[in-house]
Amino acid sequence: MEIVLPIILSGEFKKTTKDNEIALLETRLMTALGTNFYGEDIVKYAIHIICVHPKYDSFFKVNRPTYVINKDVIVEGIPVTIYKRFDVQLKLNFEEFYKSNEEEGFRIIGTAILSTLKNIVCPKTIKDFNKEAFYKDIHAFFCEKEN
Template sequence: MEIVLPKVLSGEFKKTTKTLEIAGLEKKLMSFVNSRFYGEDIAEYAIHIICVHPKYDSFFKVNRPTYVINKDVIVEGIPVTIYKRFDVKIKLDFEEFYKSNEEEGFRIIGTAILFTLKNIVYPKTIKDFNKEAFYKDIHAFFCEKEN
């Protein structure tokens, strides 16, 4: 299974290293999860990180998670097949994340991801996915990062 962290950050973050920090976290998380198996139903797990200035907040809603079993789409003129992809969104507090250093930023992201994973309701179409093992591994990853 692959895990990705697509991000939506408002323009203020161009003056920071947050984009690079999230990319680094994604790479570490990917290599951590890559060797593990949680079942056949999810091939790609996308956790969208949203952190925008409060004036743009209303444009970026956190909706219910989505699951796509198999769908062909066009991305920038290139045909792409989305296969067994689960998408969930988390929203970070703008002020807190913007002012954080790298370590605090990881803690903020980790706390938001763990809270979301603990409370998530998976669609009934996902039958073969060990959500408890996935949560425990992600929890271990972020606890390890803190030490």
């Protein structure tokens, strides 16, 4: 299963390396968990990370999880097929994340991901996905990073 971390960061983050740090975290997650099998129903698990200045908060609400079984879309003029993709969104505290160093940033993201995934309700169309095993592996990944 592929795990991706799409990001929405406000302009203030252009002065930081947060986008690179999140890309590194995504690579580490894929290395650690990408070969694990959790069921047939999810091929790509997207955890969207939103962190914007409070003045933009009202424009970036966290939506409920979405699941796409099979859909053809056009992205920047290129046809793309979305297949068995589950999308989850979470929002980070701007001040805390903006001021954090790389290690603290990983901890902040890890805490937010674990909190979000712990309480997630999968759509009824997802029948073959071991949510508990996935959560356990994500939890182990972030706990290992702290030690």
